[in-house]
Amino acid sequence: MTGRRLLAALLLTGLALAAQAGVMTRAALQRHFPPPWTVGEKDAQLPVWPIFKQDMTSPVLAGYVFESVDLAPIPGFSGTPINLLVALDAKGAFLDVRVLSHHEPVFLEGLGEGPLLRFAEQYKGLSLRQNIKIGSNANRGEQHGSANVYIDGVAKATASVRILHQSLLASALQVARARLGFGAGSDPALLARVRRDGFRPMDWDALLQAGLVQRVRLSRGQVERAFAGSGVEEAEGTGETFSELYLAYLNVPAVGRNLLSEAGWQHLLGRIDEGDHALLAIATGRYSFVGESFVRGAVPDRLTLRQGELPLELRDLDLDDPLRLPAALRHADAKVFRVIGPAGLDPARPLDFALRVTREKGMLYGERVSRDFALPYRLPADQVIAPQDDTKGWQAVWHARAWELAVLAGALALLALVLARPRWIVATPARLARFRTGYLVFTLVFIGWFAQGQLSIVHLTAAIQALAAGRSLGFLLYDPMSVALWAFVALTLVVWGRGTFCGWLCPFGALQELTAQLARRAGLGKKRLRLHRDVDARLKRLKYVVLAAILVLAAVSPAWTDRAVEVEPFKTAITLNFVRAWPFVAWAGGLVLLNLVLYKGFCRYLCPLGAGLKLLGHARLLKWIPRRAECGTPCQTCRHRCEYQAIKPDGAIVYGECFQCLDCVAIHDSPERCAPLIARGRQRVIAVQAAAAVRSAA
Secondary structure (H helix, E strand, O other): OHHHHHHHHHHHHHHHHOOOOOOOOHHHHHHHOOOOEEEOOOOOOOOEEEEEEEEOOEEEEEEEEEEHHHHOOOEOOOOOEOEEEEEEEOOOEEEEEEEEEOOOHHHOOOOOOHHHHHHHHOOOOOEOOOEEEEEOOOOOHHHOOOOEEEEEOOOOOHHHHHHHHHHHHHHHHHHHHHHOOOOOOOOHHHOOEEOOOOOOOOOHHHHHHOOOEEEEEEEHHHHHHHOOOOOOOOOOOOOOEEEEEEEEEOOOHHHHHHHOOHHHHHHHHHHOOOOOEEEEEEEEOOOOOOOOOOOOOOOOOOEEEEEOOEEEOOEEOOOOOOOOOOHHHOOOEEEEEEEOHHHOOOOOOOEEEEEEEEEEEOOOOOEEEEEEEEEEEOOOHHHEEOOOOOOOOHHHHHHHOHHHHHHHHHHHHHHHHHHHOOOOHHHOHHHHHHHHHHHHHHHHHHHHHHOOOOOOHHHHHHHHHHHHOOOOOHHHHHOHHHHHHHHHHHHHHHHOOOHHHHHHHOHHHHHHHHHHHHHHHOOOOOOOOOOOHHHHHHHOOHHHHHHHHHHHHHHHOHHHHHHHHHHOOHHHHHHOOOOOOHHHHHHHHHHHHHHHHOOOHHHHHOOHHHHHHHHHHHHOOOOOOOOOOOEOOOEOHHHHHOOOOOEOOOOOEOHHHOOOOOHHHHHHOOOOOOHHHHHHHHHHHHHHHHHHHHHHHO
């Protein structure tokens, strides 16, 4: 127990020391952004540096540069956040995105860093105003300037690049909202959007009746009641109109194309960016939203807009295009205001406009008294498009791989059924051999090479590092195949133990077993080395040493952990299909060849994941492999046939070393192979013969 506590203490201390933080200094950033760029002093409130660019004789703020780990330390697939250097211009476009550091296993001595660096370079020139998606880049040129932009992913590294994507956008949106005036609301890519179709000719009355233009009236009585007791009351009128406002989405085609000329409509579209909102306000009555100090192109001081708790900036678009209004409104105050897309306005939700009325009292020390009057507006539901799925989060990954998960679910259900009721499968050796070989081919080809579902010790070290650093385990959700497999393995550990994964669902284990079968058919590897049980038992302890070493290194140094986990050949043989530097290929290939002489030597003696699963497998509830009193004494058939040497001389099953191949179950149920059943069969034959002889003598 003392040793375990010491190991845990080392782990937590090391992880605390290894906690990620920004590493850049102003001097280092200046080297990244040489003249004409100038890097300012680091912001005192937000971990960003302003960057300036010389414009004639004076420097102009060009944007901000920051490290993603300071703002969105989302754990990568190793449990350690990817750190990006991000430069964002004043309009929310990416000036530069570079990878400063990472510990993603697939890019460390695997695919190499090149694909990751090239992936990050694709963001340069894109904008937070756009909905950036990872996928095919074939139509990128056609969508220049659109809200939908596709960038190329990286094959065999889907989870890692999506975590980078999420880290970049999460950190950049924080800076944009805090320093660039973007709203503090939802991610713009996840909001409903105004429909661009469905236009039909409509006059003013039809627009009002359809709810596309909405009228809000304030009476004199409403206003005076609001100012009651303030000392600035005026004589209350009898229902007299104080202010009457008409509100509408001008960029809805059914509104804009009916109220503007075709040239005016095209002019409006040219003035707003994709995702922006053009809101029309018209006021009549004694009080308008346009005050005496209003300046064209400015933000109105009398009219405000909120959506929930999110304040949204209204800015005059300064449009001179005439509107087709009824005669009574042709001389009214009419303005078109823009709300930029990244501000977070959702057209599917109510808009809470407010008209501020201000009065003064006092001669010497004037005092202003203000009241806000709600002007609700909601765009009809048939004019909005529901938000798309979260293409930046893990939900999209699960949706995209739904059919793969369905295939996996069916295969896991079949395996569970076979292991729970093995009698039919083990009825004949040929049937068991065909089923096992077929399932192992599925594991290797579909789960391993195609779906990249190889579980690894990296999953465990990443989870431990993230938890110790107080980070979420959400990064694991970017690899749905692994999550589904881990869920099944966790369940089967409690029911059957380690063998369900190691014997049936490990792609590298399947590769070894299938290679051994092919070698036997080719006349190779017929004589395997079988170690003495004492030597075998000692060697099986090595995997715990390997596991402990990896955990200690994880506590001391993530960089050394990246090297230590290479003891697993999984990345080389399964993830990268042996396309890798020769030392890694030699290690993985050597272990496959060793398997021909010492059956699954890596799995039995070195695999740290197997060691971890065996420790977790102590929670196993069932002794599910049938035994007889004669097992071990005198019968040793199952023990001698067990390739994994997981049966003791007394016949007891060592479940922590059992790979659940079902061979001993098949022998146990076979009258032709089980020695006790053979003996009983002979006794019955002798008894029948003796009885027949007695009857014949009589």
